[in-house]
Amino acid sequence: MRVAHIITRMIIGGAQENTLLNCRDLIDQYGDDVMLITGPALGPEGDLLQRSGFADAGDGRGRAGELRIKLLPDLRRNIDPLRDLRAARAIRRTLAEFDPQVVHTHSAKAGLLGRHAAWSMGIPAVIHSVHGAPFHRFQPRPAREFFRRCERWAGSRCHHLISVADAMTDLMVQAGVAPREKFTTVYSGMDVDPFLAADRHRDAVRAKYGILADQVVIGKIARLFHLKGHDDLIAAAQAVVRQCPQVVFLLVGSGILEDALKARIESLQLGRHFIFTGLVPPEDVPPLIGAMDVLVHTSLREGLARALPQALIAGKPAVSYDVDGAREVVISDQTGFLIPARQTAALGDALIRLSQDSGLRQRLGGEGRRRFTEQFRHETMTRRIREIYSRFTGES
Numbered sequence: 500m501r502v503a504h505i506i507t508r509m510i511i512g513g514a515q516e517n518t519l520l521n522c523r524d525l526i527d528q529y530g531d532d533v534m535l536i537t538g539p540a541l542g543p544e545g546d547l548l549q550r551s552g553f554a555d556a557g558d559g560r561g562r563a564g565e566l567r568i569k570l571l572p573d574l575r576r577n578i579d580p581l582r583d584l585r586a587a588r589a590i591r592r593t594l595a596e597f598d599p600q601v602v603h604t605h606s607a608k609a610g611l612l613g614r615h616a617a618w619s620m621g622i623p624a625v626i627h628s629v630h631g632a633p634f635h636r637f638q639p640r641p642a643r644e645f646f647r648r649c650e651r652w653a654g655s656r657c658h659h660l661i662s663v664a665d666a667m668t669d670l671m672v673q674a675g676v677a678p679r680e681k682f683t684t685v686y687s688g689m690d691v692d693p694f695l696a697a698d699r700h701r702d703a704v705r706a707k708y709g710i711l712a713d714q715v716v717i718g719k720i721a722r723l724f725h726l727k728g729h730d731d732l733i734a735a736a737q738a739v740v741r742q743c744p745q746v747v748f749l750l751v752g753s754g755i756l757e758d759a760l761k762a763r764i765e766s767l768q769l770g771r772h773f774i775f776t777g778l779v780p781p782e783d784v785p786p787l788i789g790a791m792d793v794l795v796h797t798s799l800r801e802g803l804a805r806a807l808p809q810a811l812i813a814g815k816p817a818v819s820y821d822v823d824g825a826r827e828v829v830i831s832d833q834t835g836f837l838i839p840a841r842q843t844a845a846l847g848d849a850l851i852r853l854s855q856d857s858g859l860r861q862r863l864g865g866e867g868r869r870r871f872t873e874q875f876r877h878e879t880m881t882r883r884i885r886e887i888y889s890r891f892t893g894e895s
Contacts, residue, residue, distance in 0.1 A: 500529075500885075500894050503599040505536045505590065505613035507576050507606040510544040511781060513805040514630035517663075517687045517880070518605050519547060524881035526565050534567040534597050536590065536613075538574030543753065543778070544722075550780055569593050576608055583612065591616045600624060600892045603884075604657075607633040607646070611653045618656035624891035625657040626884075629667045630687070631802035631823075634674065637726060650676045658891050661884065663687045664803035664824025683887060687805060688880025691872055693782070697789030697813040704790035708749070708774050715746045715854045718791035720784065720806040721798060723754030728797025728820065733763055735847035740772050743854040747771075751787055753778040788813045792860055793853045796825065799840055803827065808875045811835075811867025816860050818849045834867035 504522055509515050518535070525531040540546035548568065571593070573586040590612055594602065601624040602617035604610040610627050617625045634646035654660065654677035661683055662668040668682040710716060717739075721727040732748065739746050750760075750773065757775065764773050779787065784806075788794065794810035796819040803824030810817050811828060817835035819825040829835045836849040853860055873879060889895055 500525075500601055500888060500892060501532045501534075501597065501599040502601040502603060502888065503534045503536060503594060503597055503617075505602065505604045505609045507538055507574060507609040508542065509535075509537050509540045509547045510542045511547045511550060512544055513687060514605055514628075515547045516689065516781065516805075517628075517630070517877075519551060520688055520690070520877040521603075521881050521884060522566055524877060525885065528878065528881065529885060532567075534569060534593075534599070536569045536571060536574075536593055537609075538571055538576075538586070541575070545778070545780075547781075567597075574609065574612070576606075578608075583608070587612045587616060591620070594620060594622070600894065601626065601888045603628065603888075605630060607649075611649055614653045614656045623893075624659075624888050626659050626661060626887060626891075627653070627657045628661045628663070629671060629682075629802070630663050631800070632667065632670050632674075635800050637800065647674050647676070650674070654681070659683065659887055661685050661887065662802075664827055666824040666827065667802050670823070683883075685880055685883045685887075686808070686875055687803065688877030689805065689809065689875055691812050691876050693785035694788065694809050694812040695868075695872065697785045699789065700786035701789045704786050708776075708790070710747060710749075710774070710790065713745060715743065715793070716749050716791045717746060717793045717795055717850055717854070718749040718751060718788065718810075719795050719797070720751040720787075720809075721796075721804075722752045723750070723756040723760060725756070726799045727754075728799055729756065729760050730763070731797045731841060731843050731846065732795060733760065733767065733769070734843040735850060736769055736772065737767060738844070738847040739850050739854065740769065742851050746850075746854050748773045749776065749787070749791060750774065751776045751779060751784070784809065785813065788815060791815055792857075793818060793850065795846075795850065796820065796829075797846065798822065801825075808867075808871050811864065811870070812872050812875065814861075814864040814868045816853060816863035816867065818846065818853065820846075828867070828871060832863075834863055834870065 571589045603626045604613035634643045819829040820840040
């Protein structure tokens, strides 16, 4: 098949890793001709294409020439009518030159412009992946309604939608974006082998950050940003360290709230219980998870945070707020504990229970590894996505 993937920007992030793995699998496993159409990788997260060893995205080819990459300078995340019009025209020109059988879009801006162009051109299979809804309850109502209407309009201009979690399908159906039969859940795939081997790096990583052998490490992987729930974790940490003074919290990521979070931690005299790693490259995530004993996820909105299955595949139990797709992998007393959002007392209780019981940690983490390793392999994801392509193109 000839497949064009369109995404707004290839920063270091879950949706972008998903997309790149899908592109490479289509080439390596099925011999497909694939083009990745994207805008500049603007933002503090870094450029995933450069980090992954790809050549300058502007040269039209990826590493060893196996992936065509088309960089569109006007394809940007923020709304800008004139720039967006130029990006829409560039997408149409690029698709006309490549002549794909499948156009697969990702992210809000590329999803809107890419679906409109592909649908109007009569592309046989126009597919969109929902990694996370662009509308949510924390937005002002006019903005939420605007983005909902945009998604509903774009939802009528594609043949099928892929959700990274059943919760995303439920949200989009309830919002009237498209009927349920137009959705299929395909969990976001990853290279699971580094997570299966995460514990090999445990001692070295803990030594690097000055973590003692008898300390219990509760890790959180998220940007230090609004709605990621770091304040809630700090609130819960007060009770945790009172009962479990051997606990340290390892915060992986950077962001605009770093100084404010550090100031709050110091004001509560919790400084010796928190470690900030700053921004780390993707290849450092498995070793960091290996150094952890528990993963905590307190974000207030997320499709299905990749950190949750990553931790479970590494054999670490997870404690998560019950938001969006978390309940599809975090199953209370089986793979971890699911907590109502903003319930910091219950969050603290779950973390205390796990901190005090190494046998429970091993049982829950082992069950998570058993359940989710195969389900989250990127090869499994690509096989299921390609089956969807075939349904509309008639190609095998």
